[in-house]
Amino acid sequence: MAxxxxxxxxxKEIRFLFCQTSPASAQTREFLHxxxxxxxxxxxxxxxxxxxxxxxxxxLWARYxxxxxxxxxxxxxNEAQINNKLEExxxx
Numbered sequence: 001m002a003x004x005x006x007x008x009x010x011x012k013e014i015r016f017l018f019c020q021t022s023p024a025s026a027q028t029r030e031f032l033h034x035x036x037x038x039x040x041x042x043x044x045x046x047x048x049x050x051x052x053x054x055x056x057x058x059x060l061w062a063r064y065x066x067x068x069x070x071x072x073x074x075x076x077x078n079e080a081q082i083n084n085k086l087e088e089x090x091x092x
Contacts (some may be wrong), residue, residue, distance in 0.1 A: 015061040028058040062089035
């Protein structure tokens with residue numbers, strides 16, 4: 001879990017996109033409910049944006065230096081898999 005404290009070293013911004021009501025976004029909503037506070041506590045200056053939009057598939061966007069962005073699709077992933085995706089993007 002030490003990697004969570006290092007997110008702000010590599011990332012400039014994290015964005016979660018998901019639907020407020022769809023079953024496809026349920027795991028993403030649960031992940032954020034369980035982990036947002038810890039992520040923000042460990043990275044107080046890192047913007048963690050939550051974008052809710054009806055009908056959108058769950059996605060995780062990471063922005064790096066020079067405006068470079070990478071996306072991970074979260075549809076069908078459980079909390080541990082979403083955690084792994086975030087770790088991969090944080091270490092990229």
